[in-house]
Amino acid sequence: xxxxxxxxxxxxxxxxxxxxxxxxxxxxxxxxxxxxxxxxxxxxxxxxxxxxxxxxxxxxxxxxxxxxxxxxxxxxxxxxxxxxxxxxxxxxxxxxxxxxxxxxxxxxxxxxxxxxxxxxxxxxxxxxxxxxxxxxxxxxxxxxxxxxxxxxxxxxxxxxxxxxxxxxxxxxxxxxxxxxxxxxxxxxxxxxxxxxxxxxxxxxxxxxxxxxxxxxxxxxxxxxxxxxxxxxxxxxxxxxxxxxxxxxxxxxxxxxxxxxxxxxxxxxxxxxxxxxxxxxxxxxxxxxxxxxxxxxxxxxxxxxxxxxxxxxxxxxxxxxxxxxxxxxxxxxxxxxxxxxxxxxxxxxxxxxxxxxxxxxxxxxxxxxxxxxxxxxxxxxxxxxxxxxxxxxxxxxxxxxxxxxxxxxxxxxxxxxxxxxxxxxxxxxxxxxxxxxxxxxxxxxxxxxxxxxxxxxxxxxxxxxxxxxxxxxxxxxxxxxxxxxxxxxxxxxxxxxxxxxxxxxxxxxxxxxxxxxxxxxxxxxxxxxxxxxxxxxxxxxxxxxxxxxxxxxxxxxxxxxxxxxxxxxxxxxxxxxxxxxxxxxxxxxxxxxxxxxxxxxxxxxxxxxxxxxxxxxxxxxxxxxxxxxxxxx
Amino acid sequence: xxxxxxxxxxxxxxxxxxxxxxxxxxxxxxxxxxxxxxxxxxxxxxxxxxxxxxxxxxxxxxxxxxxxxxxxxxxxxxxxxxxxxxxxxxxxxxxxxxxxxxxxxxxxxxxxxxxxxxxxxxxxxxxxxxxxxxxxxxxxxxxxxxxxxxxxxxxxxxxxxxxxxxxxxxxxxxxxxxxxxxxxxxxxxxxxxxxxxxxxxxxxxxxxxxxxxxxxxxxxxxxxxxxxxxxxxxxxxxxxxxxxxxxxxxxxxxxxxxx
Numbered sequence: 002x003x004x005x006x007x008x009x010x011x012x013x014x015x016x017x018x019x020x021x022x023x024x025x026x027x028x029x030x031x032x033x034x035x036x037x038x039x040x041x042x043x044x045x046x047x048x049x050x051x052x053x054x055x056x057x058x059x060x061x062x063x064x065x066x067x068x069x070x071x072x073x074x075x076x077x078x079x080x081x082x083x084x085x086x087x088x089x090x091x092x093x094x095x096x097x098x099x100x101x102x103x104x105x106x107x108x109x110x111x112x113x114x115x116x117x118x119x120x121x122x123x124x125x126x127x128x129x130x131x132x133x134x135x136x137x138x139x140x141x142x143x144x145x146x147x148x149x150x151x152x153x154x155x156x157x158x159x160x161x162x163x164x165x166x167x168x169x170x171x172x173x174x175x176x177x178x179x180x181x182x183x184x185x186x187x188x189x190x191x192x193x194x195x196x197x198x199x200x201x202x203x204x205x206x207x208x209x210x211x212x213x214x215x216x217x218x219x220x221x222x223x224x225x226x227x228x229x230x231x232x233x234x235x236x237x238x239x240x241x242x243x244x245x246x247x248x249x250x251x252x253x254x255x256x257x258x259x260x261x262x263x264x265x266x267x268x269x270x271x272x273x274x275x276x277x278x279x280x281x282x283x284x285x286x287x288x289x290x291x292x293x294x295x296x297x298x299x300x301x302x303x304x305x306x307x308x309x310x311x312x313x314x315x316x317x318x319x320x321x322x323x324x325x326x327x328x329x330x331x332x333x334x335x336x337x338x339x340x341x342x343x344x345x346x347x348x349x350x351x352x353x354x355x356x357x358x359x360x361x362x363x364x365x366x367x368x369x370x371x372x373x374x375x376x377x378x379x380x381x382x383x384x385x386x387x388x389x390x391x392x393x394x395x396x397x398x399x400x401x402x403x404x405x406x407x408x409x410x411x412x413x414x415x416x417x418x419x420x421x422x423x424x425x426x427x428x429x430x431x432x433x434x435x436x437x438x439x440x441x442x443x444x445x446x447x448x449x450x451x452x453x454x455x456x457x458x459x460x461x462x463x464x465x466x467x468x469x470x471x472x473x474x475x476x477x478x479x480x481x482x483x484x485x486x487x488x489x490x491x492x493x494x495x496x497x498x499x500x501x502x503x504x505x506x507x508x509x510x511x512x513x514x515x516x517x518x519x520x521x522x523x524x525x526x527x528x529x530x531x532x533x534x535x536x537x538x539x540x541x542x543x544x545x546x547x548x549x550x551x552x553x554x555x556x557x558x559x560x561x562x563x564x565x566x567x568x569x570x571x572x573x574x575x576x577x578x579x580x581x582x583x584x585x586x587x588x589x590x591x592x593x594x595x596x597x598x599x600x601x602x603x604x605x606x607x608x609x610x611x612x613x614x615x616x617x618x619x620x621x622x623x624x625x626x627x628x629x630x631x632x633x
Numbered sequence: 634x635x636x637x638x639x640x641x642x643x644x645x646x647x648x649x650x651x652x653x654x655x656x657x658x659x660x661x662x663x664x665x666x667x668x669x670x671x672x673x674x675x676x677x678x679x680x681x682x683x684x685x686x687x688x689x690x691x692x693x694x695x696x697x698x699x700x701x702x703x704x705x706x707x708x709x710x711x712x713x714x715x716x717x718x719x720x721x722x723x724x725x726x727x728x729x730x731x732x733x734x735x736x737x738x739x740x741x742x743x744x745x746x747x748x749x750x751x752x753x754x755x756x757x758x759x760x761x762x763x764x765x766x767x768x769x770x771x772x773x774x775x776x777x778x779x780x781x782x783x784x785x786x787x788x789x790x791x792x793x794x795x796x797x798x799x800x801x802x803x804x805x806x807x808x809x810x811x812x813x814x815x816x817x818x819x820x821x822x823x824x825x826x827x828x829x830x831x832x833x834x835x836x837x838x839x840x841x842x843x844x845x846x847x848x849x850x851x852x853x854x855x856x857x858x859x860x861x862x863x864x865x866x867x868x869x870x871x872x873x874x875x876x877x878x879x880x881x882x883x884x885x886x887x888x889x890x891x892x
Contacts, residue, residue, distance in 0.1 A: 242890065299729075299889070302731060302732050303732035304728070304729060304730070304731065304732050304889045305889055305890065306886045306887070318732075329651065329655065331655055331658050331659075332651070332654070332655070336651070336654070339647065340647060340648075340651050343640070343643055343644050343647040343648075344644065344647075344648075344727065344731065344733060346640060346644075347640070348640050348643055349643055349647075
């Protein structure tokens with residue numbers, strides 16, 4: 002044990018160590034390591050299950066679990082007897098006023114571990130609490146916050162004056178570990194360069210960040226026989242398909258073709274592709290249809306073999322690409338769980354053990370003995386996902402799984418992905434839902450035409466993809482006069498049409514016809530229409546804007562605004578100018594309606610048939626851009 | 634590349650069980666059909682050949698038992714191979730969407746036929762008891778050995794043809810015809826002694842005929858062929874099995890692309 006500065010901190014009684022953790026992030030492990038190391042000067046303290054007034058205490062976790070329940074007074078006696086320097090336990094216990102008072106009177110160090118539901122809010126309030134109660138004279142303003150996950154940014158953003166324990170190359174280290182540095186605020190006032198050399202974890206003389214990496218690794222099963230940090234390592238692979246111009250799968254066809262000139266095309270689904278996915282990484286793959294994403298996943302899963310290059314996979318890969326493989330509609334949910342779990346590599350005993358968990362996670366207790374064919378698609382997905390998650394593979398391959406399922410289930414999935422990550426496992430996700438990739442993935446790969454277009458930080462990759470897509474679609478919509486897409490519109494054909502939308506045109510009032518707009522610019526929509534109404538008939542028009550997730554952004558019409566459309570009827574078109582559109586990056590669909598005196602009399606209704614695109618220059622998130630001003 | 638799947642045994646059994654469950658799923662009699670189907674066929678054949686052609690009169694006292702034994706073994710072979718050959722295509726999801734060792738898919742399909750055969754032997758035992766025929770222990774052991782041999786033959790053929798069936802669906806048709814030819818080329822409804830001696834030797838080169846004939850002789854008449862023949866047949870089946878494994882390993886690689 003060299004240079005264990007934590008000890009210095011403790012001996013000098015200079016700082017309060019706060020160790021704040023999300024559930025299952027290694028916080029408990031961290032505490033245990035400290036406690037086990039300092040054996041006699043640390044103490045575990047946990048409330049008894051079912052009785053928060055009694056505690057189990059012990060110098061090691063085993064002793065703690067075996068100890069008899071103590072009242073708080075008995076706990077103090079133990080603390081005094083043993084010159085306890087540090088306490089490790091649930092924050093709810095440690096934070097209790099009595100213990101704080103005891104701490105104050107004895108000037109000792111507390112290492113609490115939280116089990117928190119809303120981690121960030123809770124953590125912040127805990128820190129505030131500590132600052133108020135424990136920031137006594139000897140702490141010297143110095144509070145060290147160690148986090149074992151991406152919480153540093155949140156904490157430092159929220160709390161000024163905190164010293165985040167950093168090392169000189171903290172940024173680089175964070176990056177190397179796949180943590181995102183983006184968004185860490187400038188509020189970190191002081192950089193300390195403490196080196197934690199924790200011999201009992203590894204001999205590496207690494208920095209505190211690496212310490213956490215180790216902590217995470219302890220939990221992952223790959224720690225013991227760790228081969229490499231890479232979960233997946235792919236070098237120069239290509240996948241070629243031969244596309245015959247007619248599919249031959251009869252013998253006769255083959256014979257006949259022997260004498261014919263061969264007509265086929267070679268098609269590279271993947272071309273000279275190389276990339277790595279690190280362990281405990283949440284890796285996204287994006288790209289347009291036909292870019293080779295699914296082929297890539299199939300190669301990873303071992304369904305396809307490659308001609309060239311090497312595919313190295315460390316750890317068991319969850320061998321599924323889509324949910325519900327091996328599911329059979331004629332069997333009950335129960336049978337299907339057994340079937341699918343077996344296919345995913347669980348033994349019968351394991352399934353027996355996990356069965357209740359699987360069912361509970363899927364929330365399908367009531368339907369478990371019903372045949373799968375009677376399940377809704379959402380239920381289907383819940384069951385399949387639940388099985389997949391419980392199959393406990395090191396690497397999870399997911400192809401568009403989040404597209405189905407309601408938002409609460411999606412959140413649940415994402416949570417599970419994070420748990421996977423925390424356990425040192427890897428999630429590889431293919432999705433067209435760019436915001437998910439952007440938000441949750443550490444790194445991403447952008448494929449197009451079987452080649453790597455971008456690889457790296459998920460946000461940057463997604464941005465590049467979006468830019469590319471916008472550029473492409475701007476090319477293909479150069480004419481900008483958007484023809485009405487009959488499929489998307491809900492026009493009823495046989496109706497005696499008295500008025501009809503002919504064309505929807507998007508313009509920038511300054512720059513003319515266009516398809517792509519910047520956030521904050523003006524947008525003019527011109528709708529050309531024809532009408533065969535009597536002069537006495539009323540005509541009203543309306544326009545609605547939707548985003549690509551079908552959220553209704555804004556709907557306006559001349560009935561609400563009480564306007565007459567006389568001029569428009571003479572001109573055969575009407576215009577709307579939206580000023581400083583606050584829309585953020587995305588595709589927006591426009592619905593146009595022509596109505597009579599009320600919006601119940603519909604002459605024509607063209608539903609989301611034309612669209613325009615918006616690009617924002619900044620990196621913010623969300624649906625709309627609101628003027629804001631920081632006061633920080 | 635790590636393609637480890639730890640529980641081959643459980644995987645195969647689970648797939649086979651599911652197959653079995655699904656096969657008789659939705660029928661009122663359920664699993665009973667597994668027994669009833671060959672039994673009904675047997676009763677028809679038995680009626681035709683015992684009463685109309687009357688083999689009993691030409692010196693085969695236990696024709697019924699011989700027919701039953703032969704028929705069940707043949708049924709085992711026919712079902713095993715046809716479901717084995719079609720297995721990769723029938724479970725294409727397990728091939729294209731996921732990696733599990735493909736041989737497990739083939740084997741699980743043949744296991745299913747083994748299940749059914751196992752159930753059918755119960756009927757066989759019933760008939761043997763009814764006719765008061767109690768085979769010797771040696772002949773029962775020999776019968777079990779023959780069943781094992783036949784099973785390996787089924788697996789070999791399935792492994793050989795399943796990957797090609799994915800590419801050439803004709804194989805399914807050809808195999809159907811072959812099966813019905815084999816039905817008559819093997820001594821099932823007739824005793825092999827009905828053939829001229831030379832033809833008998835040629836017929837017995839067919840492993841199916843060999844197994845059926847000698848299994849029948851063993852349990853019904855307690856007669857055995859010499860060990861040399863059996864050894865030779867065993868070695869041939871073993872070689873075929875090895876060959877099929879080698880070819881399967883090569884041909885399964887691209888199978889996902891052809892389905």
